Amino acid sequence: NGRRAMMEGSTLFFTLLAVLAAVWLLQRRQVWVAVLLGAAAGLALASKHSAILTVAALFGACALYPLILWVEGKWGLFSRLTYAHPTESLRREENVLKQAGRLYGLLILAGMLAALVFYALNPAWWGDPISRAGDVLELREALLEGQTNAFGGYPDAGAALAGFWRQAFTATPQYYEVEGWGGYLAEQIAAYEASIWRGVGLPALILVPLVIIGVIMLVRTTSRQTPRPLRLLIGVWALAMLLTVLLLTPLEWQRYYLPVYPPILLLAGMGFSGALHWIRERA
Helix, strand or coil: CHHHHHHHHHHHHHHHHHHHHHHHHHHHCCHHHHHHHHHHHHHHHHHCHHHHHHHHHHHHHHHHHHHHHHHHHHHHHHHHHHHHCHHHHHHHHHHHHHHHHHHHHHHHHHHHHHHHHHHHCCHHHCCCHHHHHHHHHHHHHHHHHHHHHHHCCCCCHHHHHHHHHHHHHHCCCCCCCCCCCHHHHHHHHHHHHCCCCCCCCCCHHHHHHHHHHHHHHHHCCCCCCCCHHHHHHHHHHHHHHHHHHHHHCCCCCHHHHHHHHHHHHHHHHHHHHHHHHHHHHHC
């Protein structure tokens, strides 16, 4: 569990840093932000290979944003301006394309840096990185298959959905996965639960409504509190983590649900902020 804490702790830290850097990149489009994104993404991948799912979601969201602006311009504002102000329409379209080109260039820089950081920190990959990637996939598949055969996996999609609900919204801390380990950890568990650093859990009756409000804030096109680039990035990241954990988790082991906790808590925070804003406007 100490090994897992070091691995999962660094993975969560660097993936969240990558999320922050991706937000800044959409807002600022500066070289130093691309360098930060690349370094954070590379360190996240070096911490745990499964971070590739988060990294791919972030880079995909950043790449998608200029396309959304371009399509909106073509079929929305630009198409309306074509007849009355063709020069202004062309100027705005050229500006969107220019900003898109700069963003894509920075994404390429960040991607190359991420690959370099990951490669530098993984000597086992130095000889033949392509073969090592295949080995990792095979070993990961064999590990999950072995765990499922030994401990029993979800029998169907309904059981997987119920397990997701329990672990994402109603779970108490899971100190071990295998029956019989409790005797070895009883003293440490008691010390942890008696500590002021044991953490605080939110009841599902509070957490779920806050998450729902946060999702509404993400999809509202008129939301003034949260800029559209931020909403797009968080939305893609949260959806990717939710689908990944829901579809690919074979066992109800709490550590496999860790990737979905940050987006859930971020959505809950957005929901809390939105609720306060709504109350203040009507007070």
